[in-house]
Amino acid sequence: MASADKFHEIFWCRPHHISNVCPAKIQKVHLHEGEWGTSGSVIQWHYNIDGNDHVAKEIVEAIDEENKSVTFKVIEGDLMKEYKSFRIIVQAIPKGDATYVHWTLEYEKLNKDVLAPIKILGFVVHVSEDIDDHLVQA
Numbered sequence: 435m436a437s438a439d440k441f442h443e444i445f446w447c448r449p450h451h452i453s454n455v456c457p458a459k460i461q462k463v464h465l466h467e468g469e470w471g472t473s474g475s476v477i478q479w480h481y482n483i484d485g486n487d488h489v490a491k492e493i494v495e496a497i498d499e500e501n502k503s504v505t506f507k508v509i510e511g512d513l514m515k516e517y518k519s520f521r522i523i524v525q526a527i528p529k530g531d532a533t534y535v536h537w538t539l540e541y542e543k544l545n546k547d548v549l550a551p552i553k554i555l556g557f558v559v560h561v562s563e564d565i566d567d568h569l570v571q572a
Contacts (some may be wrong), residue, residue, distance in 0.1 A: 436569030438526035438533040442502035444565060445486045445524050447471035456480035457556065458482065473497050483557050488512040493547065497523070500528040513551075518542040520551075524558075533542070 444451060450463040455504045461480040468475030475494045480487065490511035497504050506523035513533055537558045539551055541556040 435532050436566045438502050438528035440569045440572075441526040441533055441535060441562075441565065442499075443493070444569070445504045445526075446499070447498055448549075449477060452478075452561070452565065453540055455568040456561055459561055459564065461487075468494070471497070476509075478511075481557070483553050488544075492522075512552075516544055516548045517551075533566075535566075537562070 442457075449471065450465065453460045453463050456458040459482060461482065462478075463480070464478045466476040466478055473494050473496055474493060477494065478489065478491045480489055482488070488511065490508050490513055492506040492508050495505040503523055506522045506524075508514060508517075508520040508522070516532055519542045521538075521540040521542070523536075523540070525536040525538075527534040537555065539554060541551060
């Protein structure tokens with residue numbers, strides 16, 4: 435299991451490396467504004483779920499080094515077709531020799547017919563596993 439510090443660092447400072455870690459899931463990560471590792475930066479993700487390509491442009495809303503969390507607010511892309519707002523918080527929590535990765539998806543649906551983002555949740559779990567495997571080998 436990778437350390438919480440290493441896991442947090444990849445989302446905080448090096449999200450563009452995630453496309454190298456799990457290229458079948460995340461094809462590209464581009465910096466549109468700001469600098470890697472800083473709040474207020476704008477990042478665009480190109481990802482694939484169930485064989486379908488998607489795009490999400492996000493603002494790095496908050497970086498909490500002490501609690502090892504990063505908050506991303508989606509501002510454009512495919513998620514905005516179904517949700518009024520969508521925020522993703524990823525936190526790496528050290529527990530002895532283990533690391534727990536806590537994902538929080540905060541969203542508001544455009545209407546009651548929109549499904550909960552269960553596929554997104556499954557996707558981030560698999561991305562976490564790929565990142566952990568990569569960091570353990572590094």
